[in-house]
Amino acid sequence: MTTNDTTAGAVSGENLDKLNANLRKVEELTQRLTQVLTHRSTHNTALDGPNQELFAKAATAYWHEAFREPAKVLEHQLQFWSKSVTHFVEAQQALASGKLQAPADPGPKDRRFANPLWDTHPYFNYVKQQYLINADAVQQAVDDVSDLDPLEKKRLAYFSRQIVDMMSPTNFLATNPDALEKAVETEGLSLVQGLENLISDLEANNGELIVKLADDKAFELGGNIATTPGKVVFRNKMMELIQYTPTTETVHKTPIVLFPPWINKFYILDLKQQNSLVKWIVDQGHTLFVVSWVNPDAAYADVGLEDYIEDGYLTAIREAKAICGEKQVNAIGYCIAGTTLSLTLSLLKQRKDKSIKSATFFTALTDFGDQGEFAPFLTDDFIDGIEAETEAKGILPSVIMARTFTFLRSNDLVYTPAIKSYMMGETPPAFDLLYWNGDGANLPGKMAMQYLRGLCQRNELATGGFDLMGHHLELGDIDVPLCAIACETDHIAPWKDCYRGVQQMGSKDRTFIMTQSGHIAGIVNPPSKNKYGHYTNDDLGLDHADWLEGAKFHEGSWWPRWGRWIKKRGGAQVPARTPGDSEHPVLCDAPGTYVAVKAKP
Incomplete structure (x- = not known):
């Protein structure tokens, strides 16, 4: 035997010892795994x-x-x-x-x-x-x-x-x-690290397996994510109202109030300076208010859509008008918040309240006649299960919704990340979008069932009307100028279904824009990236296929096009407004406190 052979044998034996040591660590971790699965x-x-x-x-x-x-x-x-x-x-x-x-x-x-x-x-x-x-x-x-x-x-x-x-x-x-x-x-170390990752994910979700998609230690709200300067100027049981600090000497008279979805957190629109729609709107010379919704627990079991409208939409609009000394606001609703904005507009129409000057909808479904990729989850057996879950817990836990959404793209959002984390022992990437994706919110039991039964399953709003708050709310009541942005490959709110809902609205002034990409990337599409283009067609009397065939394609982001649209409805220039006033003292800095509350199963 040569010296080299002896050395090779020694190294091989050393590597085997390391492998066996790492495998023993795996055995030790099984106790921790058993503990979390037992409880x-x-x-x-x-x-x-x-x-x-x-x-x-x-x-x-x-x-x-x-x-x-x-x-x-x-x-x-x-x-x-x-x-x-x-x-x-x-x-x-x-x-x-x-x-x-x-x-x-x-x-x-x-x-x-x-x-x-x-x-x-x-x-x-x-x-x-x-x-x-x-x-x-x-x-x-x-x-x-x-x-x-x-x-x-x-x-x-x-x-x-x-x-x-x-x-x-x-x-x-x-x-x-x-x-x-x-x-x-790695002499088995990757398996040890993978098991550590698996157990950590199980522990984080009380035994539910939700694969962590991003390194949550890499981000700090208000530190390196959600950093646009602003102040919380109002708070109630449903939301915090953030007024953002102006960056221009003058602003348009009519403020904008943006309602994000409460299934996730608002900072998807303020991930970082380079792609922040919040910052971009402020930089265009608008007074911007953003609602940051509460992350509900079991105490919110009886909170319904009427509470989101009364203590969310109507209250935010009232306080924004009071702070700015204006009679109207321009409203934006994203996803489910856009659906609820349509309910609010019908309600205000019937009350003869003209507080909303114009409405913008981001990927908002109002006609659920074609349920698309969500159809497998909107049959009675599944909804009955959700109803039993909400009755038992008072909420629809965020982990249930997260699992549903991720399995719509299981190879990309479940199996590939699981392989990297649990088999390869890799740390999830420091990716702000995926961090946000994992920072979900619970839904109140009553609200979840109103939405799933009345709007999704029975499609009441688009087929006769939706009864709420003593009113019969209909899409035809919506008569303010509106702009709707939908996304070409959106699997959550398919563009053709968003389009069909807009067609039923009563507004004479309607603009519809279809942007490339999906539910998030299509909306978070800053002009500086020059990544995704968009389509426009003024004839909304066509069916969706003919609309697209006759549509004109435009290179680049839809933001500047919408910016010109909202500018026409922004009113004259006035001196920039410092957040809050004597009746609305600053409660804390943006992004506020509600956004930091993590969902608990």
Whole structure:
């Protein structure tokens, strides 16, 4: 034995000792894992997926299809069998040849399988290709089911896809080359760190598994995120009202009051100076107020949409008018806050109150006739489960909503981050958008059910009217000048559905803008980035397809276009206003205190 051989053996033995030591740490961590799982908070099991009735109906429909068109079903079955057997034979032939190599055709590209070993290593290539064959077979089987209600088939397709995505070989250590390579490279330390990350995520959510998407230690509200200067000038049980410090010597007379969604925190519009819509609006010479909603707990169980309108919208508008000495405001509503702004506008119309001069809607649904990708979650079995959950806890916990939203993009927002965190032992990235995404809020039980039953399921606002606060609220009542911005690839509020709701509003002065990208990136799209363009078409009498076909595309952000629109409704210039007044003393600096309250399951 040479010296080099001896050294190599010693190093190998040392590495093995490190590996064994790290694996012992894994065993020690299991006690902590057992503890958190033993004391985990529970939720209604109906929220975990569809009841067995859906799959029973699907199976029955599939067999009906087999009896009605046996040739088609058999053809698809034989294709699956043929592909699987051929794949197995090719793998056997490769092994028999004595060459440890994958076939020349590595199979279709999929970003989950970026590691070269998926194409070059026979074991990983075999696993990958068989998984893709299986996935295609499941998809084909779902497509073959025709004797099923369209909504139920949509749910079947969604949950089948979830099962297929969950079973990807990348999600398991033994069949993930990236994770295996990292484990060997770090003598098992990556597995220890991964288990630490897993347990930390479980502990943070009382046993519910919500994958942390960003490093929450990298951000501080008011420090390096949500930093636009301003003051909290009013506070009640529902919200804090922030008035932002002017950056221009004069401002438009009519103030703007911005209502963000209360499902998440308002600072999505103030992440950092470079992409802050809050800062941009202030820099355009507007007095801007932003509502920061309370993060409700069980004490808010009986709070409904009427409370958000009365103690949120109407109060914020009243206080902004008083501070500025004006009779009107320009209002903005984002997502669910835009939906509720439409209710508020109908209410004010019926009360003959002209406090709102104009309304802007960001990705706001008012016609829920086509529920899009949320259809699987708006059937009675799931909503019944939410109702039972809210009755038991008084709130719809943020973790339930977060899980629902993330599984709409499960590969990007669940499995890929989970692999990096739990298998690779990586620290989540310091990404402000993902940090915000994980900083959710609970919903009051009553409000959640009003929204889900009355607006989403029964679509009352767009199909006859929604009863609230002693009024029958209708879209046709909305008659103020309005501008609606929707997003081309928005899976939460599809642009065509936002458009359909705007078409039903009674305003003679209506502007509709469709921006590229999705629910967040389409809105948080500063001009300096010059990243996403937008479409306009003045003819809102067309259906959505014809509107888009005739629309003009504009390079760059929609912000300047909306800026010109709101400027026309901003009024004359007056001296810039310092936040608050003698009747509204400054309570604290922006971003305030409500935004810092974390949701508790």
